Amino acid sequence: MQDEQTNRLPENRYRPMGELIRGIFFILFGLFAIFAEKLGLGEFRISPQWMMILGIALMLYGLFRVYNGIRKLFFKRN
Template sequence: MQQERSGNTRTKVNYRSLGELIRGIFFLLFGLYAIFAQKYNLGQFQVSQTILNILGIVLIAYGLFRVYRGVRYLFHQKD
């Protein structure tokens, strides 16, 4: 019975870390899109490039934080 509980917990932790990684990658991609969209004619925005750069940097920083948390949960599990 105790092994079943620990097995279920381990599965939830793996899904959580996978979710953190996926969300982090999406935020990284959105940040890169915000920075490079107008430069490479991938989209037109009604705000200045400076604001898009700031938004992109914030999104990239948050994405890196999410990826870090996902990797930490994935590889540093307590048994």
């Protein structure tokens, strides 16, 4: 059992940070997709309903990424 613990690879802390950063970007893209036309920041060729669906999907995926990053950074799996 002692050999198993000493032979483990060092924990990579950059990957969870990358997940956090990607998650934040996806959340921001989702907010942009939802509010861009309403704020006059852009016009899209698809209907506002589809932009809302896309924005919500991007935000949910971003929240998943943020949750994964926080879980891997701050909570041990052992």
